[in-house]
Amino acid sequence: MSYKAPLRDMQFVLYEVLNGDKILPELPGCEDATREIMDAMLTEGAKLAENVLAPLNASGDREGCQYDTETHDVKTPDGFPDAYRQFAEAGWTALAGPVEYGGQGLPHTLNTLAEEMVCSANLSLGMYPGLTHGAVNALTSYGTDELKEKYLPKLISGEWTGTMCLTEPQCGTDLGLIRTKAEPQADASYAISGTKIWITGGEHDLADNIIHLVLAKLPDAPSGSKGISLFLVPKFLEDGSRNPAFCGGLEHKMGIKGSATCVMNFEEAKGWLIGEPHKGLQAMFVMMNSARLMVGLQGLGIAESAYQVSLEFAKERRQSRALSGPQEPDKPADSIMVHPDVRRMLLRQKATIEGSRALAYFTAMQLDIAHKAESAEEREQADDMVQLLTPIVKAFLTDEGFFCANDALQLMGGSGFTQDWPVEQFVRDSRITRIYEGTNGIQALDLVGRKLGHAGGRAVKRYFAMMDAYLKTDGGVPHSEELQAAVGRLQKATMWLMQNGMGDREQAASAATPYLRLFALTAVAYFWSRMAGVAQQQLNDGATETDLYKAKIETAAFYMQKILPQTLSLMAEIEAGKDSLMALTSEQF
Numbered sequence: 189m190s191y192k193a194p195l196r197d198m199q200f201v202l203y204e205v206l207n208g209d210k211i212l213p214e215l216p217g218c219e220d221a222t223r224e225i226m227d228a229m230l231t232e233g234a235k236l237a238e239n240v241l242a243p244l245n246a247s248g249d250r251e252g253c254q255y256d257t258e259t260h261d262v263k264t265p266d267g268f269p270d271a272y273r274q275f276a277e278a279g280w281t282a283l284a285g286p287v288e289y290g291g292q293g294l295p296h297t298l299n300t301l302a303e304e305m306v307c308s309a310n311l312s313l314g315m316y317p318g319l320t321h322g323a324v325n326a327l328t329s330y331g332t333d334e335l336k337e338k339y340l341p342k343l344i345s346g347e348w349t350g351t352m353c354l355t356e357p358q359c360g361t362d363l364g365l366i367r368t369k370a371e372p373q374a375d376a377s378y379a380i381s382g383t384k385i386w387i388t389g390g391e392h393d394l395a396d397n398i399i400h401l402v403l404a405k406l407p408d409a410p411s412g413s414k415g416i417s418l419f420l421v422p423k424f425l426e427d428g429s430r431n432p433a434f435c436g437g438l439e440h441k442m443g444i445k446g447s448a449t450c451v452m453n454f455e456e457a458k459g460w461l462i463g464e465p466h467k468g469l470q471a472m473f474v475m476m477n478s479a480r481l482m483v484g485l486q487g488l489g490i491a492e493s494a495y496q497v498s499l500e501f502a503k504e505r506r507q508s509r510a511l512s513g514p515q516e517p518d519k520p521a522d523s524i525m526v527h528p529d530v531r532r533m534l535l536r537q538k539a540t541i542e543g544s545r546a547l548a549y550f551t552a553m554q555l556d557i558a559h560k561a562e563s564a565e566e567r568e569q570a571d572d573m574v575q576l577l578t579p580i581v582k583a584f585l586t587d588e589g590f591f592c593a594n595d596a597l598q599l600m601g602g603s604g605f606t607q608d609w610p611v612e613q614f615v616r617d618s619r620i621t622r623i624y625e626g627t628n629g630i631q632a633l634d635l636v637g638r639k640l641g642h643a644g645g646r647a648v649k650r651y652f653a654m655m656d657a658y659l660k661t662d663g664g665v666p667h668s669e670e671l672q673a674a675v676g677r678l679q680k681a682t683m684w685l686m687q688n689g690m691g692d693r694e695q696a697a698s699a700a701t702p703y704l705r706l707f708a709l710t711a712v713a714y715f716w717s718r719m720a721g722v723a724q725q726q727l728n729d730g731a732t733e734t735d736l737y738k739a740k741i742e743t744a745a746f747y748m749q750k751i752l753p754q755t756l757s758l759m760a761e762i763e764a765g766k767d768s769l770m771a772l773t774s775e776q777f
């Protein structure tokens with residue numbers, strides 16, 4: 189079976205729940221984002237994802253990328269260059285890019301919806317333009333006018349792609365250990381030397397040029413992460429000559445085999461500084477924040493695809509009879525849809541995916557408001573929300589992307605484990621999303637270590653004020669009791685972190701992962717309450733799509749009764765503190 193973009197559900201979230209068709213066109217510069225235009229773009233995006241990208245997903249996985257040891261070139265799977273060309277020519281790389289450099293200036297939210305479809309259809313292929321998007325953001329925020337004029341138009345049009353070169357053999361999470369060097373040259377450029385590993389899209393045959401954004405250290409750099417600078421290093425220089433930034437080989441990976449993961453050797457390659465010396469991490473964070481949201485969408489996208497396959501399978505596979513008695517007595521057995529345990533796996537996926545979709549789109553809309561709203565107050569408020577929710581979207585959606593793909597595989601029994609079905613690939617492909625762009629453990633540390641304290645705790649206070657205001661809505665809200673209890677738990681956990689984690693950072697770090705999950709489950713509960721409220725209102729108003737709205741109401745109930753209670757055990761885990769975690773010596777393991 190093939191992927192079908194869940195357009196109706198995307199519209200439900202964007203328009204009916206989040207009022208995107210009213211809020212987005214009111215943002216300065218986003219006047220074109222009317223419902224009509226957004227619908228037309230989503231329909232076109234769905235066609236491209238379903239008909240061009242998805243058909244190459246399995247073949248790309250089987251074939252993988254090939255490295256030529258003599259030329260250092262990389263060949264992507266058959267069909268990838270042509271599909272990428274169609275993607276770029278249709279304007280998808282330019283969607284949210286700045287208008288002055290050839291972008292369409294449309295809201296980031298629309299890009300987020302497009303990204304979900306791309307990641308559902310073909311994550312490996314989607315990574316090439318995905319990384320470019322991050323490079324565009326960093327260059328737009330920190331590049332000189334000259335660099336912007338030279339590089340942004342072709343990155344935005346998709347003629348060129350971008351990379352993000354942080355990782356080195358001795359340095360992954362801890363970027364302070366970077367050894368790549370940047371020597372100033374007489375012509376104001378820098379000679380970049382060093383080896384980067386696991387660089388996505390470091391070399392490939394999709395585009396005419398590749399623009400690497402590379403973290404390196406200047407000769408006078410202070411030690412640690414405060415001494416890192418960011419450089420732009422093109423594969424081909426302006427005069428067409430080859431810059432010595434070569435791929436030294438490809439990784440052999442568990443998944444995303446169509447995405448070229450490269451060792452990159454920089455041999456005094458010519459580069460230019462982006463932003464201020466020693467302040468590269470600041471610029472890189474712009475790139476990483478947008479990339480983190482994108483990786484969250486990768487988790488969501490894969491979960492959606494896996495769900496679609498397992499649902500179709502469950503409807504067709506016949507085994508045993510319903511416990512309440514045969515449902516289709518004329519057939520040799522009932523469809524497995526009748527079994528409570530199969531429904532548990534389906535509903536776990538459905539409730540998580542649809543709730544996470546609302547959380548992700550909400551965060552994307554906050555990003556647009558943070559960038560474009562007229563009033564500084566509104567921008568600040570939205571930025572607080574983005575800061576707080578980014579690690580949650582990244583970690584929760586990718587954890588759940590993998591868990592949902594696993595549920596889909598389990599539901600399908602032995603069939604799920606075979607290559608006759610695409611789900612085993614989804615399980616393999618989704619696994620990396622929990623690791624790159626900062627492991628999910630690091631996202632949790634970011635949440636408790638940085639984001640909770642952001643601006644004196646302003647962001648989290650605003651978040652709780654939003655919950656409080658919602659819970660006090662006139663006339664009540666669906667599942668207010670369960671939501672109130674979960675919000676109360678989250679407040680208690682936040683207080684616990686303040687009391688125990690400020691003086692003892694090991695306590696905060698010990699609680700970080702369960703805290704992030706508690707936060708995420710509660711946030712998704714908030715969106716399920718809102719979605720149930722909207723659905724009920726639509727039914728009261730006589731909407732004809734009764735199945736859609738009734739399913740929303742029932743799925744909200746499932747989420748509240750069967751998923752949200754996990755917050756109870758997470759709370760217990762947090763309050764148990766660090767002692768049992770830290771008790772064993774290394775030898776005692």
Ligand SMILES: Cc1cc2nc3c(=O)[nH]c(=O)nc-3n(C[C@H](O)[C@H](O)[C@H](O)COP(=O)(O)OP(=O)(O)OC[C@H]3O[C@@H](n4cnc5c(N)ncnc54)[C@H](O)[C@@H]3O)c2cc1C
Pocket residue numbers: 352353354355359360361362385386387388389441449620623624625626627628629630633
């Ligand atoms: C397919 C693929 C594509 C990638 N693409 C890119 C790319 O395009 N550009 C790029 O620069 N990099 C890329 N990476 C690298 C990726 O971002 C890193 O693998 C990731 O950030 C983790 O670093 P590491 O693997 O070195 O793990 P390590 O940093 O060695 O961490 C190992 C373990 O220790 C934990 N840990 C480390 N430090 C701490 C701490 N302070 N507190 C708690 N736990 C900690 C981690 O969570 C992890 O579980 C890619 C990797 C892969 C596999």
